[in-house]
Amino acid sequence: MRKGRIATVCAVAAHIFIAANGADVKTFDVPSAAMGETVKVSVVTPASYAVGGTARYPVVYLLHGAGNDHTTYLQPFLLDGVDKWRFIAVVPDGKLDWWMDSPVSPKVRRETFVVDELVPWIDARFRTWPQRQRRAVAGHSMGGQGAARLGMRHADVFGIVGNVMGGVDICAAAKRKDLARLLGPYAGNEARWRSFSVLAEAERLRPGALRLFSIVGTEDFFLKPNRDLHELLSKRHIAHEYTEVRGETEGMSKHTRPFAFWALGRLFERFAECFAEEAEAPLVLRRLVQIGDEVAICAGEEASVSPDGKKLVFQRLVDGRFAVYVRDLASGEEAMVSSGDGQACYPEWGADGSVLYTAANETKTGFAARNDETGWNLWLWKGGTRRQLTKGRQRAYTATFAPDGKTVYFACDRVKAPESETTNGLAISRVGIAAVGVDGGEARTVCIRPEGNSACCEPRISPDGKRLLRAELVKFREPWRLVVSPLGDADSRTYLTSRYEAAYAPAWSPDGKLIAYTGFRDGDAGWGVYVMSSEGVETQRLADGRNPSFTPDGKSIIYDRDRTVYRREVTK
Amino acid sequence: MKGLAACLFLVLAAGACAFEKIALVDGFDYAPDMDTETVEGVRKVLARVRETGADTILWRTHSGAIPRYASAAVDLSVVEQPLDKRRVPLTLPVRGWVRYQRCVPDALETAFACCAELNGVKCFGAHMLQEDAHGGRYWSLGSWTLDHPQYWCRSADGKMEMHHASFAYPEVIAHRRAIVREVLARGAQMIYLDTTRNGGYGPRSDYVKPNLDEWARRHPGEPVPADFHDPRWLEVVARGHYAYYRAIREEIRATGRAVQFVITIGNVRVTDGPDWNYAGCGFDWRKVVDNGLVEGLAVVSISADENDPFGSTERIFRHVMQYVNGRCKVYFPIRAYNFSKSQPSYEQLAKWAGIKPPEAIRRLMDIAVRCGAAGIVMECVDPGNYPAADCKIIRTFKVNVTSEVSK
Structure with missing residues (x-):
């Protein structure tokens, strides 16, 4: 468990540059039977995906924050991350619904949509790894809360969770009208609000069920609830990685989008490490x-040139048997190094011009030689003499x-x-x-x-x-x-x-x-x-x-x- | 009464033809006094095999991927470990299998000639492994396969698997066909294709480009199933296997001889859906029978019920016979190797039934006759398998119509 780590952020400009990359972005209207509407979803695939073949990719579902939509994360930090770490990013539009199924507004079924509708929809259309170990959910603020809560509630679907400055205790935002629309007024519904909190889910989380990462700034107004979550998980001996960031640059420790993008970019690297335990990429x-x-x-x-550059040693097949030869590169003259009995192969130069090789000589049938000291052994040739090493x-x-x-x-x-x-x-x-x-x-x-x-x-x-x-x-x-x-x-x-x-x-x-x-x-x-x-x-x-x-x-x-x-x- | 009549008919049919006893000669390289690189050694092996009463001898043509004859289709200069460093040496003492390419005459010709000397042996055959990697270890990988990574199998996630080349590639079929041609040229009277001992091959490993392309053609826009058990995926993979079987038929036809083509099926149980052979070996044996691709089907293992070992065995045998319905010969197993419930040996069946192994053999042969089988197949007649008392039962077994019907 990593905990209480303080990272220092020096450069806010790191995520502002527009990088040349080959990631591909497409937007889909994904039908939701649960909500009776279509939902805008951005899907970002790495450049290697377009090459085709059979390679499958892990998937990161990104849940945006309040006031954002499916386009918010389409920034260099994501496009570069997708390409560098080779995963598919899926960004649904969640409006201001806090990624939950509302007990008050029956049409709000964001949780059902993401877990039961969107994940299968993506797996059916993209070359994804369908296992939970290679499926992450992450987001910031409202989305960090959504990622943590959905991940904890659906550990059979998501294996990895990334929470960036998430509102993990919604009771701390009791005055928000959008939450009151979804859960009813806080007054009189305190128990319901508490039950929808990430902290409540963390009480029920089974140790080892998830790989959980959290990042929050030291000046973030959600710092306390995130510290509370970290303490709760620690108390319950649930492994997780928690990072507090004190930024030296303006805004890089507060509840800002630049901080969120930077933190999510860092999480991608951690996700990639998790994915790599299951998969790996070719050179x-x-x-x-x-x-x-x-x-x-x-x-x-099996040829190589001598240390002085003048000779070549190699093996050659003659009459069905391999022998080792040395060739003078200038004159073309050749001499056999091995004895000529049996077979010899894999020659290698020594720094002093000696030649190391493997040789064996069976004159009997395999059966007849079963009790002999027959074997493939190492020989050393130097200055015209041979010596058996093994x-x-x-x-x-x-x-x-x-x-x-x-x-x-x-x-x-x-x-x-x-x-x-x-x-x-x-x-x-x-x-x-x-x-x-x-x-x-x-x-x-x-x-x-x-x-x-x-x-x-x-x-x-x-x-x-x-x-x-x-x-x-x-x-x-x-x-x-x-x-x-x-x-x-x-x-x-x-x-x-x-x-x-x-x-x-x-x-x-x-x-x-x-x-x-x-x-x-x-x-x-x-x-x-x-x-x-x-x-x-x-x-x-x-x-x-x-x-x-x-x-x-x-x-x-x-x-x-x-x-x-x-x-x-x-x-x- | 109707059932009895049917039974009588089957028994008479079986009795009318010779009841064959097929013995697969496999791993004699480990025998204490049998040198398969010499005529004397081969004769000793055959004498041992004849103790079982076998009248059809299947001499294994390859040890893993290493030909036991002077093959032109396989680069014999590097069949011996460690001459090809991609092949991991077997960590047994250095002996056996290493000099076949230098035997004069070659070991397979010697074996076939020795078989021909035996009286009462109606035919001898060749045992062809389906793949290069029987045993599933790295020492027996085929030279040709090692030289052609472009045809290697792939897992669903695209990872390379160096054991097997895929039959989805015509080049692979052409290579295997050349091997069949060589075996036939040495006088083989049966091509016995052991599909079950394939070193871990299966549709699980056949996510290669031709199959992926075929999937895309059949199911546009739909990702290739990660679960290889998908019947639609099995159909795609099986195309290569059927093409290979047809190629073998063409090679047999070209000889102008009456060579039988027999394939094995294993882990058989009563089911009409895709079975272990389809999902594990890549072909649907029912389609093989439907399309007349083989003269014989050798059942080498069955998934018997330990609570009713012989009753369940008979139900499985009848299930196969009912489907085949006389369209090809069927052989049933007197299996030596025990893989417990999924593929029990006759000794395991005996243990479950609380009887002695010779009695288990007798019951199995009785059932085979009752069901109308063409014979039985023994796998593998190695020195450690089929003790003398068990051999005697097989050797002396006679098809007795009266006694079988009265049961």
């Missing part, structure tokens, strides 16, 4: 680099050196799992990342996921030696995703790609600012070489192909397609 396409023409180098795949009936593969050259990180199906697990007698597939010194010794577990059928593979250490990048399979059915962590804290994961796209085979740029990878996004014809900013968020498709790596000078990308190695210049 944004953006041009990050200029690319040159594609140049074919040789037959092969041993045993394991699969050690996709290895890489740490920048200091002293440690090798690799994927392995024998990393120590928390417990032995089987299903129907089969070991649950789980692959993790281990590390071993280049001089050998015992391998140690670096990274493993707790779930069965998960995997951490293709480790890559950032050039500064501080971050561990890899591909992970999180759970059944999902595609590979790229994940980065501090090297010493692999469980502290930042997901760079979403489940809306597939990504594997990552590689750092020499300066650590870009990550190249094999990716696929909606609409692509097949796998492609992508490059993203190292924080994720933005990405660019460079070519059809797979298994990219940067050249040591960072000026080119090496990749393969149809078992041919290509090179392409990239310019930032």
Whole structure:
């Protein structure tokens, strides 16, 4: 629970600018059987919505304040927020009806309209997420009161509530004629007024039923009732987030529209965090680099250029078996690095010109070899000699050196799992990342996921030696995703790609600012070489192909397609 | 009297034809002394299978997505883990399944040749998994599917699912068709399409563009249902499956041989609405029968009532037979694997009824005969399934018209 937080607002101009954005606004006349009339409703969709596809969006219902209508919120704070946080905003006209079903005026059925008529109407016509966890209701003043009350009364419909300077205790506004029209005069109807108050609903609210956010200014005339609500919720141990704002700029702590717009914009960010727990967005396409023409180098795949820039190491399929080769880029001369027995793959350069690769050699049938020490293990080639780094009936593969050259990180199906697990007698597939010194010794577990059928593979250490990048399979059915962590804290994961796209085979740029990878996004014809900013968020498709790596000078990308190695210049 | 006559007719009809005993040969890679990469090993496997009295042997053509033969349709150079790093290695010891592409002759040809040596085995068949991801794990993903993410299935919210390619794409059907062609070319006399063991595929996963476009064409302006159980959505998804089945028929026709096409249905219960096969596997078996797409329907599991295990079993069998009404053969299960109430094994049925497993088998076979089934299907005849006493019942079972009618 966050409570009693005082935020300081410095800039009133933040919400006044007119931003260029792609959000789309449409107005509808939505029929209300309950009220026997049509209601004006503005619907704002993000630019990405218009692109089409199957993507669904969370929805924020915005209930305006007294004296406002369905157009009041059509301001940059909303249009930008919708686009930035990717949700649909729905703004109905609620007149001066306090978003309630009036016990006095039977035609006033604003609560019924919003909950029972508008929500289904929107879900039937827009690609929304129909779950309550991805549906928020928010508003300011009269609308903040409406959002809080409707949210509390209909927690099966709304999962998130945003109350900005709401009139959460209508008894404090006993002299208002509009409320008297709806509830009867306060005198003689005190109990009814109290029962329509948000404070009364908060008494009945079930802990954990809602995610509740409130913001109010320290000079707002609704400050006290909001403090009362915060205290009541705290007393009842109901988790919520309450923020009081003391503005240094005129009006930014009072009951004003600019404050309301600013506060709602802040709430959108919090809503997005809630929505993100249920959904996530794919990377944004953006041009990050200029690319040159594609140049074919040789037959092969999984290629990379040596630290001195003079040689290429790669694997090549010959007579149904993979072997690892080194090619002199100037002369075109090639030499096999692996032994030629069995298969060898996933070569990787060391800083000193050594080559790390994976190899296996089965000469028997699988059955006959069942008791042998057969496995896929790591080998190190240097100056024409080969040395085996790992041993045993394991699969050690996709290895890489740490920048200091002293440690090798690799994927392995024998990393120590928390417990032995089987299903129907089969070991649950789980692959993790281990590390071993280049001089050998015992391998140690670096990274493993707790779930069965998960995997951490293709480790890559950032050039500064501080971050561990890899591909992970999180759970059944999902595609590979790229994940980065501090090297010493692999469980502290930042997901760079979403489940809306597939990504594997990552590689750092020499300066650590870009990550190249094999990716696929909606609409692509097949796998492609992508490059993203190292924080994720933005990405660019460079070519059809797979298994990219940067050249040591960072000026080119090496990749393969149809078992041919290509090179392409990239310019930032 | 009328019922007795009908029963007699059915029994006579069943007795008139051979009562087939189909055995699916599945996971012998785990057998302690059977090397399926050698002729000797295959003969041992078949000897074990023959203990059940099986006269139709379905030899599994793929282990997950890995062909057990020298396939041209699948890139065999990367079928072995971890040669394709997108496939997570099975965390079993390094053995089995890894060298099929290098077997000479290939393992499937060896198996078929060994089957042909057996006297009394009327036919041998091929077991085709519907999808690449049987087992639902990452080690058996198909090379072709991994290479073609543009055909991967998607969930309702657009998330990618890397296990399956959707039959909504003609390219996927063409690939699967090529595999069927390869299996037929090796002499398969039955294409047995196991639709139920599909690694978690279903209309739940088939929100791909061709299906979305078809939905938009059929229901303009209406959002695609988030609930995949919507019968209208199931209809859209099923189109791809029927197209695949028709493609298999065309491949069979092209051989000029009398190859049977049999598909499995599972978790069957008495209902006229969309059932588990429709919502879980993507096709309506009634429409498959109506359109004459198959020669046989193999019921591999039923949702029996634990309070009346054999009575409810018979009601389910009769429900299927009544709908099929002689339009194709129907096989009923002597099921080894137990998924409790939804898909009980014969041993579970025995437990519910308080009888011994061999007696449960006898009762199931009796019911199958009474209902007019073409035979029974065993899934899967692995070393750990179907103990000797149970095998003996199946092996020695004879269709006895007089005794069945007198029951």
